[in-house]
Amino acid sequence: MPEQLGNTLSGKGAVITGAGRGIGRAIALGYARAGASVCCAARTESEIEETVQEIRGEGGTAVAFRADVSEWADVQALFEFAETELGGIDIVVLNAGVNVDHGLVESGDPAAWEDTIRTNLLGAYYCARAAIPALKKRGGGKIITIGSGMGHRGFAESSAYCCSKAGLWMLTRVLAQELRQHNISVNELIPGPVQTDMDAVLHIEGEWFKSPEDVVPMALFLATQHHVGPTAQSYSLMRRDT
Template structure:
C-alpha cells in the first residue's frame, strides 16, 4: 500500500471495527496519523486498536452509535481532547439493510438504513467541520457506494441513502472549498468485507453467487478493503489537494459499463 504523508495528524474512522473501516484505520496509522476508532461493535473496535498499537501506531477506541447525536458530539470532542484537534475523518459507519422490492420495504427498516447510512454521515460532519475549520482546514471522506452512483434492485433504502451521501458530499464541498476543507466520497464496488461475505448477500457462503457478483465487475473479482483504504488515504493526503466534491468509484470498472 502506498504511504501518504499524514504524519502527526489526527483522524476519526467510524465503522472501524471491521472491513473497510478497519483497513482504513490501519492505513491512517501506518501513515503516521493518530486514529480514533469508533463503532458500536466494541470487541471489533478494540481489536482494530490492538492491531494498530501492535504495529507501533497510536489509536484509541470509542463506542459510538452514529444515530445518537450526543455520542457523535462526544466522539469528536474525544479526538480533540486527545490530540488537540481534528484533521481527517472517514465517515464509514453503515449497515446493509433489508433486501426487498420498494413497495414491500418495511418502514422501520427503511428509517434505520437512512438514519445510519445518510443521517449518520451528516451528524458526524456537523461536529467534525467546526473542529477542522479551527485548524485551518482538513479532509473528510464519506463512504458512499457504487449504489450512490447507480440503482440496484431490491435495495431501495441503501441505494437512496448512498445517493444521498454523494449529494451531501457535493453540497458540503462547495460550502467549505475556500476554507481549506475538502469533502469527498468514496464509492466502493462489492468488497470482501463481513457486510458482503457474511451478512447482506452472504457471498462467503455461496461460491456460485460469489462468482456471479464478481462477474458484474469488468475485473471479474471483488475488491479488497485495503484497496478502498488506499483511496481514502489519497483523498485525505496533500497529493489530492485539488480534489473536492468528488464521488470516487473504486469498483473494478462496475460503473464504467
C-alpha cells in the same frame, strides 16, 4: 511500524467511523501506518478495541470510542473525545454503514428503511456537523464519505441502501461547497464490491472483487491531496461506470 507509508500522514488526527471491521478497520490501520493518530469509532466496543490494539502493537497511535452514529449525543461526544485525545482533527472518514435487506418498495419493511437512512445518511450528516468546527480550527482538512455505486445507479430491492447512498453523495457535494473556502475538501470514495461482513459479494461479470486492504491506497490518496486539491468529486474503484 512494519509498513511505513512514507509518514505522509504524520502529525494528522483522523476519525474513522465503522473502524471495528471491514473497510473502516483497513483504513484505520492504513492511516496509522502512514503516521496518523487515529480514533476508531463503532458500536461494538470489542471490535474497535481490537483495531486499536493492532495499531498500538505495530507502534502506532490509536484510541477507541464507542458511538452509534445515528445518535446525535454519541456523535458529539465522539468528536469532543477525538479532538482532545488526538490533539486536533484533520481527516474524517464517514464509513459507518449498514445494508439491511429491505426488498421491494411495495412490500418491504419500513423499519429497515428507517434504520438504513438513519445510519448511512443521518449518521454521516451528524458526523460532518460535529467535525466541521474541529477541522476549521486546524485551518483545513479532509472529509471522505464512503459511498456506493448503488447510490448512483439504483438497484431493485435495495431502495433504502440506494437512497441512503444517493443522499450521501448529495451531502458530499453540498458540504464541499460550504467548506471550500475553509480549505476543507469533501470527496466520495466508492469501493465497489469488497469482501466484508456486509457484502456477500454479488458476482458481476468483469468486476474487481476486493479485500478491505485494496481500498486503502485510494483512502490515502484522498487524505493526502493539496489543501486546494479536488473537492466535490467521486472516486470509484469499480470497473463499470458508476
